[in-house]
Amino acid sequence: MSVTIDITGLPDERLLFTPSPLAELNAMLHVLAEPAHHPALHGWASSTTATIPPELSERLLEADFLWRSSRADFLVPGLPGATLADELDAVDRIDDELYVTGALITTCGSSRLARAASPLTDPAANERARELALARGPRQAAFADRLLADPPAVRALVRRMLEDCESAFFADAWRRVLPALAADARHKADLLAHRGAAEAVAALSPAVGLEQGEDGRRRIVIDKLQDNTTSAVDNGGVTFIPTVFGRPHLLVVHAAGWRPVLQYPAAEADLPEPVSLALVQQRLEALAHPVRLRLVRTMARGPHTTGELAAAWQLSAPEVSRHLAVLRKAGLLTTERRGRYMLYQLDLAGSARLGSDFLEAVLR
Structure with missing residues (x-):
């Protein structure tokens, strides 16, 4: 499963690497809403939550579905600005239909509302949006009702809330992380300029790659638990935004x-x-x-030969070899040759990471 971005015919200079204050604020708000996704940031989340004014905490709680389980598209700008105010000004220029649809996509979970049927003008889309919001809870339903009834008022409230976040905690955190984000973006841009798009894209994450199909089409492929395709050609290019607070997500x-x-x-x-x-x-x-679980139990205690494993579990050597091949292919074993014997041992460090690897993969 993957998200695919078609960049066929797109010049490399249309690939933009740059930090974004609004996108990083979005990531911070997600950490505050879902600290379990980010164990390395528990200290920051706890201390920040304790210092946020109660009134702002209430407003953040009311709107947290904009960044909790997914993110509103308008909070991750395609053309980042130099400051948070610049990016919020750009959000203000989005028309109401695009803004409302972007907000309700998040409110209503993974269901994408049809662009052709705006919930502001189409009764069926409006009813469906309210239905989905109500299924996610009374706060979501209240937000959807207010947004559908008076988009300008809710948009103004959201902007003021984000501006209050800047003075409450974001400005200090942004000053700390901006140098690292800018350096990362420069490095990726240098790779693009000197070594090409494939290396620049591959440097983003092992879960991201650039594929050239037999049909001649070029696609950026992101390893995600979903299947979606979009095109960058009709939308001016692709933007890559580094984040410190967004790890391990690929948004x-x-x-x-x-x-x-x-x-x-x-x-x-x-x-x-x-x-x-x-x-x-x-x-x-x-x-x-x-059978492989039994073999793993033995190899976790130390290195063993195929013969030793076969004798320990009353198996034939060929049968043990077949199971070892599966474990090796999965990257779960280390090997060491001693004379004519090959010893196999469970890779304890790699196996210990399996739980966090699984969580990172499904949260990606």
């Missing part, structure tokens, strides 16, 4: 009518690279077999 704006945007975790030393969802699934399937 993709891919809805029709929006410039495609990928918000990716900025490079950070000493962090293990994320693995693909396919590899996580392969490892889970490898460990699900009862």
Whole structure:
């Protein structure tokens, strides 16, 4: 499963790497709403929550579905500005129909409302939006009702809330992370200029790649638990926004009518690279077999030869070899040759990461 962005015929200079204050604020708000997604930021989330004024906390709680389980597209700008105010000005220039649809996509979960049927003008779309919002709770329903009844008033409230976040906590956090974000964006832009789009895109994450199909089409493919396709050709290009607070998510704006945007975790030393969802699934399937699980239990205690494993579990050597091949292909074993013997041992560090790899893959 993946999100695919078609960039066939798009000049490399239309790939933009740049930080975004609004996108990073969006990531911070998500951390505050879902701290369990970001265990490394528990300290920041706890201290920030404790210092936010109660009145602002209430407003953030009311609107947190804009960034909790998914993100409103207008909070991840396709053409970032220099300041948060610049980007909020750009959001103000979006027409009501696009803004409301972007907000209600988040309010109503993963269901995408049809662009041809605006909930502001189409009775069936309006009813469906209210239905989906109500299913997600009374706060979502109240927000949807207010937004559908008076979009300008709700838009103004959201803007004031985001401006209050800047003075409450965002400005200080943004000053701390901006140098790292700017450096990461410059590095990716240098890769693009000197080594081409494939290397620049590959440097974003092992979960992102540039594919050239047999049909000659070029596509950016992002490993996600969904299947969606969009085109960058008709929307002016693709924007790549580094984030510190968004890790481990790969946030993709891919809805029709929006410039495609990928918000990716900025490079950070000493962090293990994320693995693909396919590899996580392969490892889970490898460990699900009862015989392989017994072998793993033995190899977790130390290195063993094929013969030792066969004797320990009353199996034939060829049968053990077949199971070891599956575990090796899944990257769960380390090997060491001693003379004519090959010793196999469970990769404890890699196996310990399986739980976090799984969570990162499904949260991506």
